[in-house]
Amino acid sequence: FTDMCIALLAAEGKLSLDDDIRTHVPEVSAYGETITIRHLIHHTSGLRDMWDLLRLAGWRDDDLITEADMLWVVSRQQALNFRPGDEYLYSNTGYALLALIVHRVNGRTLREFADERIFAPLGMTRTHVHDDHTEIVVGRTQAYEPTKGGGLRVSIPVFDVAGTTSLFTTV
Numbered sequence: 001f002t003d004m005c006i007a008l009l010a011a012e013g014k015l016s017l018d019d020d021i022r023t024h025v026p027e028v029s030a031y032g033e034t035i036t037i038r039h040l041i042h043h044t045s046g047l048r049d050m051w052d053l054l055r056l057a058g059w060r061d062d063d064l065i066t067e068a069d070m071l072w073v074v075s076r077q078q079a080l081n082f083r084p085g086d087e088y089l090y091s092n093t094g095y096a097l098l099a100l101i102v103h104r105v106n107g108r109t110l111r112e113f114a115d116e117r118i119f120a121p122l123g124m125t126r127t128h129v130h131d132d133h134t135e136i137v138v139g140r141t142q143a144y145e146p147t148k149g150g151g152l153r154v155s156i157p158v159f160d161v162a163g164t165t166s167l168f169t170t171v
Contacts, residue, residue, distance in 0.1 A: 001129070002095050002163045003041055005102045005113050014105050017041070024101045027075040037101065039084045040094035046080030050093040050161075053077065064133065070096045070161050092165070099129075099163025110162045127169040131162045140168070 009015050015024070017038040022028055028035070031046075039045040053073040054065060074093055081089055099110040106113055111129035119127045130137070145155040 001114055001118060001167060002098050002102070002110060004118060005110060006037060006041065006098055008113075008117055009102065009105050015101070021045075021097060021101070024104050025071075025097055027071055028097070029075060029077060031080050033080065033084050035080075035084045037098070040098050043088050043090050043094060044085050045091065045094050046082045046084050046087070046089075047074065047091055047093045047097075048077055048081055049091045050074060050096055053093075065161055067096070067100060067161055071100070095163040096161050097163070099161075102163075124169065127167070129162045130166040130168045137168055139170070 006015070006017070010017055015037065018036050020034045021037060021040060022030065022035075024037075028047075033046070035045045035047065040047075050070050050073060054069065057073055059065060059069070070093070074097070081087075102108075102110045102113055108116070109129075109131060111131045114129055118124070126139075143155045144152040147153050
């Protein structure tokens with residue numbers, strides 16, 4: 001759905017898949033290489049995965065992670081894993097950046113844009129990009145994980161980062 005939002009904006013001429021991402025997200029370091037929107041879509045950007053970077057920076061699994069946190073850690077990456085376009089490496093960073101690009105290009109968050117342009121027209125009234133971890137969603141099931149010594153605990157991700165995850169839907 002993140003890609004579809006990007007494709008809709010490209011079809012409207014508001015961006016190009018071959019745009020340098022720094023045109024839309026100048027906070028990303030210049031590495032002497034152009035990283036395009038297309039590179040982000042195809043996981044060929046060379047950018048390191050944001051979840052790994054956040055863990056290296058000291059975030060724990062139950063710490064709140066925001067879009068600003070993602071941008072902070074990505075902007076401090078000093079080198080790429082490889083030259084953009086040379087290799088494939090799955091990276092959530094790209095999709096978080098794509099969500100940010102959608103927001104910056106059209107002024108609406110990924111959630112707002114996808115609701116208006118995809119979900120509402122398709123009648124998907126119980127689908128949304130969940131970008132607020134505190135929002136109560138009626139009918140939502142909870143995730144659980146085992147605890148040491150037996151038993152279970154509620155295990156719900158505490159991040160407000162869209163694009164890479166957090167699509168809530170139902171059959």
